[in-house]
Amino acid sequence: MNSTSPRARRLAVPAALVLVAGMAFGPGVATASPSTVPACAGLDQMRIPASVMSLPTTGGRVTSASVKTGVVSGRTIEYCQADADIFPVDPSAPAIKMRVALPHGWNRKALMFGGGGYNGTIPDLTMNVPFGPADQPAPLARRYVTFASDSGHQHGPAAVPSLDGSFGMNDEAVRNFAAGDALKKTRDASLFLIWHAYRTNPAEVYFSGGSTGGREALVVAQRWPRAFDGVISAYPAWNNLAEILDLGYLAHVLSRPGAFPGPAKQTLLYDSVINACDGLDGVKDKVISNPRGCHFDPHVLRCPDGADTGPACLSDPQIKAVTAMSTPFRWPYRIASGETGYPGFPFLSGADMRTPFLGFGSTAPANPMPATSGYGMQYWEQWVKYFLTRDPNHNSLDVDPRQPGKWLDRISHLSTIQDRNNVDLRPFARAGGKLIMLHGAADELVSHRSTNEYYQRVRDLLGTEVTRSFMRYYLVPGANHANFGAPAFAAGWDSLSALERWVEKGQSPVSPVVADVNHNRTRPLCEYPAWPRYRAGEPDSASSFVCTR
Known part of the structure; x- marks a missing residue:
């Protein structure tokens, strides 16, 4: 050397x-x-x-x-x-x-x-x-x-x-x-x-x-x-x-009545995606090698009439929630970093949803945010309280990333620091x-x-x-x-x-x-x-x- x-x-x-x-x-x-x-x-x-x-x-x-x-x-x-x-x-x-x-x-x-x-x-x-x-x-x-x-x-x-x-x-x-x-x-x-x-x-x-x-x-x-x-x-x-704004949007979605899929339903979704897409790369090994080639429609798991009838199916609100997780999130305003959205998470392309702490969590987002909610939901809450509003008592679910209102200027400023x-x-x-x-x-x-x-x-x-x-x-x-x-x-x-x-x-x-x-x-x-x-x-x-x- x-x-x-x-x-x-x-x-x-x-x-x-x-x-x-x-x-x-x-x-x-x-x-x-x-x-x-x-x-x-x-x-x-x-x-x-x-x-x-x-x-x-x-x-x-x-x-x-x-x-x-x-x-x-x-x-x-x-x-x-x-x-x-x-x-x-x-x-x-x-x-x-x-x-x-x-x-x-x-x-x-x-x-x-x-x-x-x-x-x-x-x-x-x-x-x-x-x-x-x-x-x-x-x-x-x-x-x-x-x-x-x-x-x-x-x-x-x-x-x-x-x-x-x-x-x-x-x-x-x-x-x-x-x-x-x-x-x-x-x-x-x-x-x-x-x-x-x-x-x-x-x-x-x-x-x-x-x-x-x-x-x-x-x-x-x-x-x-x-x-x-x-x-x-x-x-x-x-x-x-950009990711934090998406996490905030997902916290709102998952906090809606009946929208949160519990751990059993998360496992159902994971197993269903694997069953549908494993083998598209030529071998069945529980690994999806080409995520972009995996096209899974969560509606195949829909409960009768869209009502929540148990762990073997997804209700209509739950289908909307998991679809939101895997869909790009775009916000209808400008921020100084120039970012315009976040591409969503690959839950419908083979993510292991049996580790709920990193994904959905095992408990729906709420105020105060449960320690058993997903890591990203808790990350969002900390950001709202200390970075955005600088009010430790602020309810993070009161801030809507789609319509931030008076918080838009602060969000834009923070984007210049946090979006590298x-x-x-x-x-x-x-x-x-x-x-x-x-x-x-x-x-x-x-x-x-x-x-x-x-x-x-x-x-x-x-x-x-x-x-x-x-x-x-x-x-x-x-x-x-x-x-x-x-x-x-x-x-x-x-x-x-x-x-x-x-x-x-x-x-x-x-x-x-x-x-x-x-x-x-x-x-x-x-x-x-x-x-x-x-x-x-x-x-x-x-x-x-x-x-x-």
């Missing part, structure tokens, strides 16, 4: 800052020999100058640094864990809490993890990348430096930490989270600590995240194209405000960056149709040839959101090694294979819009399928 490569030089901490910050270590610190063992004790209580961060802060400080030993991916790893606070400009805003894991035997690479939901906690630095393989070590076990932050706020006593949106009352906290400002601040502070730990800079710096973290991955590639060499973006909630929809990734491509994007075709929480749209926008702007020079997008049949629960296909692929080969050796991914980590089977990982079609042979082997359009 060559630390003097052009990208490595761009990642370096400015020499003047190293000299100033190094004064506490005594003469000669700036010329100390590089090491693969971190100088952990020297990091404790270290001041992080505001000048090392490209966005406004009032500096930061390491709050603790200690050597830890843990088993990561079956390997015993010794590393220095440094926790730090990055201080806000607004004294009423919370600090960004960040953490860096600096391994002994460092491989000269670093990886930043993104968050999930509303964030509010520091991600586990020992985890794998989204849809990571079961048979390959996590980044820290590979001796990567790993780092992350809580994105600039700490969750309260919410039953699900990632569903606490109370930080939305503060503008700086909102920008840190939704616009991604905390990402660059954390990256800059982490590289400063890496230099002081090892006396050298990483040769490569990568980013990996899913859901909110997937949006964050696209944010860093677009806003700071020279900050990361490679990015993994999984099931990205890139048009966050600038698809001009040419600066990232010119800087040598590589992007791998993944999504499960059965995602219940972030629609894969939305990611399809993002990818198509990039191709429309940059052209097919330029897009393929730095970007790959794979849609995984049967995979749901983050392999939650018991998906039809629990995806596992070594995207990190593929990204390393692309960035470091110029070898783009060729015929990748994804495994079902819950079953002994594999499938070709097809580059969108292709999908795997069975041709002949063992149905559990990727070699029996061909990517087709």
Whole structure:
């Protein structure tokens, strides 16, 4: 690994800052020999100058640094864990809490993890990348430096930490989270600590995240194209405000009398979709490989006379509800981000509705919002209370995304912060960056149709040839959101090694294979819009399928 490569030089901490910050270590610190063992004790209580961060802060400080030993991916790893606070400009805003894991035997690479939901906690630095393989070590076990932050706020006593949106009352906290400002601040502070730990800079710096973290991955590639060499973006909630408006509309639909399909009816719908469309790809395996080829009419499940007569059928209000879930939502007004709608969720194209928490939930939306309602319904309520109205007592069902009335201006303003929809990734491509994007075709929480749209926008702007020079997008049949629960296909692929080969050796991914980590089977990982079609042979082997359009 060559630390003097052009990208490595761009990642370096400015020499003047190293000299100033190094004064506490005594003469000669700036010329100390590089090491693969971190100088952990020297990091404790270290001041992080505001000048090392490209966005406004009032500096930061390491709050603790200690050597830890843990088993990561079956390997015993010794590393220095440094926790730090990055201080806000607004004294009423919370600090960004960040953490860096600096391994002994460092491989000269670093990886930043993104968050999930509303964030509010520091991600586990020992985890794998989204849809990571079961048979390959996590980044820290590979001796990567790993780092992350809580994105600039700490969750309260919410039953699900990632569903606490109370930080939305503060503008700086909102920008840190939704616009991604905390990402660059954390990256800059982490590289400063890496230099002081090892006396050298990483040769490569990568980013990996899913859901909110997937949006964050696209944010860093677009806003700071020279900050990361490679990015993994999984099931990205890139048009966050647009999706929230759809979630709000669906909360209204599902709260109507008799409209909510309980868990038994959700299972009925799921099984019916599978029965209707499984096999269209050439093999019956409980996986719908070509969602766009699956056309299912929920009216075949209609109860006699449309009345709710039990779990074996759907009433007319329930048919309207599930149809609304899977239909694009368009709003009849303009918002500043330019978004005009959200493409709907793939519940009628094979989503696993046996994980109701991420989809419908097991209880209809109401005021107050039940903890057993769907994740998206609770996300909507938090947004209305803290981002939109900034009234914790506001009834979220009183806000109608189709006719927001006095809230329209605020919605439009928030769209400029939360819809990260600038698809001009040419600066990232010119800087040598590589992007791998993944999504499960059965995602219940972030629609894969939305990611399809993002990818198509990039191709429309940059052209097919330029897009393929730095970007790959794979849609995984049967995979749901983050392999939650018991998906039809629990995806596992070594995207990190593929990204390393692309960035470091110029070898783009060729015929990748994804495994079902819950079953002994594999499938070709097809580059969108292709999908795997069975041709002949063992149905559990990727070699029996061909990517087709």
